[in-house]
Amino acid sequence: MPDVFIVYINLDRATVRNAFMQDMFAARGIEARRISAIDGALLSDAESKAVAHPRPGLQHLAKAEIGCFLSHRKAWAEIAASPFDWGCVFEDDMLLAEDSAAFLASTTWIPRKAHLVKLETLPLQRLALGQGQSIPQRGRSLAKVHSMSYGTGGYLIRRDVAARLLARTQSFSIPVDQAMFDPAYVVLSRLNIYQLCPAICIQQKNAPDIAFMPDEAELSMIEDGRSEMRLSAPEKYAGWSKIKREILRIRRQVTELFFRIGPKSQRRRMSQVSFAHLAGDSFTHGSK
DSSP states (O other): OEEEEEEEETTTOOOOHHHHHHHHHHHHTTOOOOEOOGGGGOHHHHHHHHBBBBOSSSSOHHHHHHHHHHHHHHHHHHHSSSSEEEEEEEOOOOEEEHHHHHHOOOOOSSOOOOOEEEEEHHHHHHHHEEEEEETTTTTEEEEEEEOOOOOOOOEEEEEEHHHHHHHHSBBBSSOOHHHOOTTTTOOOSSEEEEEEBBBBEEEEOTTOOOOOOOOOOOOOOTTTHHHHHHSSOOOOOOHHHHHHHHHHHHHHHHHHHHHOOOOOOOOOEEOOOOOOOTTTOOOOSSSS
């Protein structure tokens, strides 16, 4: 019996993605439970306002982002109610490395002080990482994350942390990845977050040179919403909202600078995390 309760989030209307993920898990020898995602497109204004409470200085969430946050909350609820000490959450457009099952069958490789472990990578993102700890016989290492880490495509979460996040996010004002992984906004303080290096999973949108999702696959539950946010005019801030936003931006920049040039004992390397892609993988079909 595995040590991890594994779930994946999938919209009811995204049947092609569901079939793809089921085939992926079967090929990797992984048992995963499907979580019916909350479709942000179907949320009424009243339903959105009941949970998403914008804060001054922060951009309003798109309904797709609200649906994404609520979907991860459903996953946390399942994990918190399970008998497993650890849970694993995947979104429904992930390519998993061929050896990914080894990291989900047992948690003996995870440091006892860890609360969250990121399994995915965003190749263009640079992270402030601590000294890597090699994982015996598995060809990878773990490094503590000391900076913002975007994305919620694949992560391990301790059961008690899932319960705490669930309790603290009955309402929210930021995207789910910021609530979990951004030191400037994080909902729970003093979380020990680790990154698996190289990563064992990657989303299609973050892997333009690796084609693995079926051409007919539907948009992910947040791609349409985030695209809309990117194309919309930037929100204008004034007064305290503008000052607060600038303080948070400068704080993040100073933190990253400190990790690069501060005292040697406190320095962190700014690194891009790779994905261990296998060229012969039957789930890939060349470059896009």
